[in-house]
Amino acid sequence: MNRLFLGCMICTILTSSCTKLIKNEDALIENETQSNTANVQLDRFASKGICISTISELQGLWVGSFNANSEYLTKKIVDKGKTAWHTEQKITIVIDSIQGSKINGYSIIAGNTKKLIGSLQEDANTFVLQLTEVGRDFDKGIFTLTIAKSDSLLQGNWTAGNTIDIPMRNCRFTKKSFSYSPEISFVQIKDIKEDNTIKSTVSYPSEYDEWYGAVESNYDIVYKVNPSSTLLSETDVEGLTKSELMLLRNTIFARHGYAFKKRPLRIYYEKQPWYVPVSSNPKAGLTTIEQQNIALIVRYENNFGQYDAEYGR
Numbered sequence: 001m002n003r004l005f006l007g008c009m010i011c012t013i014l015t016s017s018c019t020k021l022i023k024n025e026d027a028l029i030e031n032e033t034q035s036n037t038a039n040v041q042l043d044r045f046a047s048k049g050i051c052i053s054t055i056s057e058l059q060g061l062w063v064g065s066f067n068a069n070s071e072y073l074t075k076k077i078v079d080k081g082k083t084a085w086h087t088e089q090k091i092t093i094v095i096d097s098i099q100g101s102k103i104n105g106y107s108i109i110a111g112n113t114k115k116l117i118g119s120l121q122e123d124a125n126t127f128v129l130q131l132t133e134v135g136r137d138f139d140k141g142i143f144t145l146t147i148a149k150s151d152s153l154l155q156g157n158w159t160a161g162n163t164i165d166i167p168m169r170n171c172r173f174t175k176k177s178f179s180y181s182p183e184i185s186f187v188q189i190k191d192i193k194e195d196n197t198i199k200s201t202v203s204y205p206s207e208y209d210e211w212y213g214a215v216e217s218n219y220d221i222v223y224k225v226n227p228s229s230t231l232l233s234e235t236d237v238e239g240l241t242k243s244e245l246m247l248l249r250n251t252i253f254a255r256h257g258y259a260f261k262k263r264p265l266r267i268y269y270e271k272q273p274w275y276v277p278v279s280s281n282p283k284a285g286l287t288t289i290e291q292q293n294i295a296l297i298v299r300y301e302n303n304f305g306q307y308d309a310e311y312g313r
Contacts, residue, residue, distance in 0.1 A: 050175040051152045055120070057175075058127060058147075059095045062154055063276050064173035066091040066109060068166045077165045079204040079263060090270045092259070092277050093131070093143070093173060107133060107143075111261030113280040114140055125149055129156075139164050143171060178276045180285060182228035184255055189271045192218050194264070204263065211264035214243035222247055227293040228255050237297060242304040249297040252290045253282045 052058060066089045093116070095105040103118040118131035126148050133140035145156035152174055160167040193216045221244050225236065228251070237245060247268070250260070254269040259277035269275055279285075286294070 051150050052127070052147055052154075052175065053150050055098055055122070055127070058120075058129070059098060061176045061178060061276070061278065062093045062095070062173035063176040064091060064154075064171060065089065066158065067170045067172075069168045069170065072166045072168070073198075074201055075165060077202050079202050079208075089266065090275075090277055091171070091173075094278075103129060103131060105131070107131075108259045108277055108280055110266065111259045111280050112137070116143075118143075129154075133161075138162055141167075145171065145173070176276055178257055178278050180256055182226070182255065182287065182289075184228075184274055185226065186223050186251065187272060187274075188223050190218070192216065192268055192271055194267055208262070208264055210243065211246075211262060214247055215264045215268040217243060219244045219247060222251055226251075227297070228252050228287070228290055231289050232293045232296055234296070237300050240300070242301055245297050245301045245304070249294055249301070252286070252294060256282075256285050258282045258284075 050057075089109060091107065091109040093105060093107050095103060095116075097104045098120055101120050103116070103120055105116040105118075107114045107116055114133040114135055114137060116131045117134055118129060121128040121130075126146055129143070129145045129147075131143040131145070133142070139160065139162070141158050141160040143156065143158050145154050147154040154171075154173040154175075156171055158169045158171055194212060219241075221240060225232070225248060227248060237248075240248070250265060250269065253260070254272065254275055257276050257278035259280055260266045260269060270277075
């Protein structure tokens with residue numbers, strides 16, 4: 001009995017000490033449901049995830065879409081490398097604790113983490129969560145979300161607290177769990193590219209052109225080489241283009257659940273069915289093999305012109 005009590009105490013302490021860099025302890029990776037169009041009505045047609053019936057089951061990772069309302073689909077927007085301007089985006093909400101009616105947690109989107117505080121209301125059939133993003137970010141807002149008991153879909157809306165380009169979004173979440181695995185392989189997906197209609201409404205940094213080109217090229221090296229499980233040699237990377245090197249390096253961060261800030265990279269890595277954005281720190285949890293491979297790849301990226309001439313490419 002004493003051992004059981006001690007074990008429970010340890011688990012409680014570990015759970016309460018979780019930060020935005022933790023990977024959920026329930027080692028389960030589920031397939032992502034398809035993104036929904038921005039003007040979809042809130043419904044129950046999403047693929048079923050983990051059904052929720054008690055308050056305690058609300059705690060954990062919720063992953064889903066963060067979609068602009070239809071009236072903002074053609075709005076001209078300037079991408080400053082931080083604003084979540086595009087109409088569909090994967091977002092994670094983490095509910096750390098629920099004490100009475102008070103909720104604490106954080107949101108992760110496009111490499112940005114915002115603290116959440118909020119309230120919970122419950123009746124015989126539903127849970128209603130109101131979650132407010134707090135901090136200095138100008139683009140913070142309020143989530144109003146509902147889930148029917150014994151259902152798996154948490155849905156509602158987000159409203160900006162200040163005047164920004166896209167002040168309202170629809171949100172749909174299913175509960176997920178995440179566990180890092182260096183052995184996860186990338187699924188080959190065809191025709192990865194930005195929607196040209198959406199792309200035409202956005203002014204973005206000039207360096208995005210190179211990244212969009214890399215994403216649309218969809219190089220085979222990403223599917224053939226795993227720099228999280230295999231220590232690379234110079235022979236493995238010396239013949240690669242700069243774009244291939246960039247995409248290969250970032251597969252490491254994708255496996256760790258890094259929430260990419262740059263739109264082209266989000267388009268590319270969010271296509272993977274196992275990808276769950278859980279971290280805003282790209283250096284969190286990197287293994288020795290990964291650190292060594294990153295150093296090697298970066299060296300070739302930084303000196304690409306030199307190696308390009310040396311190897312006759």
